[in-house]
Amino acid sequence: MNQIHARAGSCLALFLIFSGAVVGAGYKSFTRSVVVFNTVCAKCHEAQCSGRLSFDEDFEVSSSHVVRHYDGAAGNKQLQKELFTILNYMKANCAYYPVQQHIPPQRIWYGEKLDSQATPEEKYYFVPVGSLDQGAYRLELSLAENTKATLQIVSGTFDMMVEDCYESREQRIVVPFQVEEPGEYYVRIYPRKPVRIVRLAIARQKKDAIPAR
Numbered sequence: 001m002n003q004i005h006a007r008a009g010s011c012l013a014l015f016l017i018f019s020g021a022v023v024g025a026g027y028k029s030f031t032r033s034v035v036v037f038n039t040v041c042a043k044c045h046e047a048q049c050s051g052r053l054s055f056d057e058d059f060e061v062s063s064s065h066v067v068r069h070y071d072g073a074a075g076n077k078q079l080q081k082e083l084f085t086i087l088n089y090m091k092a093n094c095a096y097y098p099v100q101q102h103i104p105p106q107r108i109w110y111g112e113k114l115d116s117q118a119t120p121e122e123k124y125y126f127v128p129v130g131s132l133d134q135g136a137y138r139l140e141l142s143l144a145e146n147t148k149a150t151l152q153i154v155s156g157t158f159d160m161m162v163e164d165c166y167e168s169r170e171q172r173i174v175v176p177f178q179v180e181e182p183g184e185y186y187v188r189i190y191p192r193k194p195v196r197i198v199r200l201a202i203a204r205q206k207k208d209a210i211p212a213r
């Protein structure tokens with residue numbers, strides 16, 4: 001993981017310096033807000049790299065705006081504050097808010113760990129899948145029931161590598177993708193109805209195994 005960071009550009013360097021400072025103070029509570037921000041709020045606020053920070057007055061004013069877009073934040077000042085912090089972090093660093101995640105060695109997520117990467121209501125998922133080298137991969141999902149879902153695979157510098165709507169078959173969705181730029185990657189899933197994902201995996205695959213689409 002670290003050799004990838006060393007190769008990446010200045011944006012990521014800032015990210016690393018900042019992560020120690022911000023994350024130290026109990027990053028765990030940020031898991032939910034990071035997921036909410038990067039699914040619900042990201043629809044409009046993704047990659048807002050203005051550098052122009054918002055201040056506490058803006059926080060008070062924006063509270064109703066935040067609740068309008070995510071009613072799970074109603075009456076939850078802590079969550080609202082975290083969402084605000086995450087937006088400011090993105091503006092200042094032009095990067096996803098850093099969460100210390102243990103990436104499973106086989107890159108297979110399931111159970112509680114995967115559940116915690118979803119909004120409790122709509123089951124929107126935001127899963128940091130760690131740093132990927134150049135090459136051909138496959139994203140594999142197993143769903144609790146069949147549905148259509150919009151899938152996105154985004155780089156740490158907000159390049160959208162995959163964005164499409166997929167319909168599961170036999171409760172599975174498999175999406176081949178190609179990494180050209182080594183770096184951190186994120187998977188985002190918007191199911192049409194709140195369907196739980198029971199397994200998510202990133203697997204390597206041979207280049208010529210990618211079916212034509």
Ligand code: HEC
Pocket residue numbers: 036037040041042043044045053054058059062065066067069070083084087
């Ligand atoms: C449908 C689009 C949309 C969604 C979804 C959305 N926002 Fe906004 N938000 C805006 C717009 C437009 C503005 C006003 C323009 C600006 O200042 O960027 C704004 C302004 C804000 C502001 C105050 C101004 C600033 O930039 O600091 C905050 C804070 C904020 N949004 C947080 C959130 C959070 C947190 C969520 C998720 C719960 C969210 N927004 C979801 C569109 C959206």
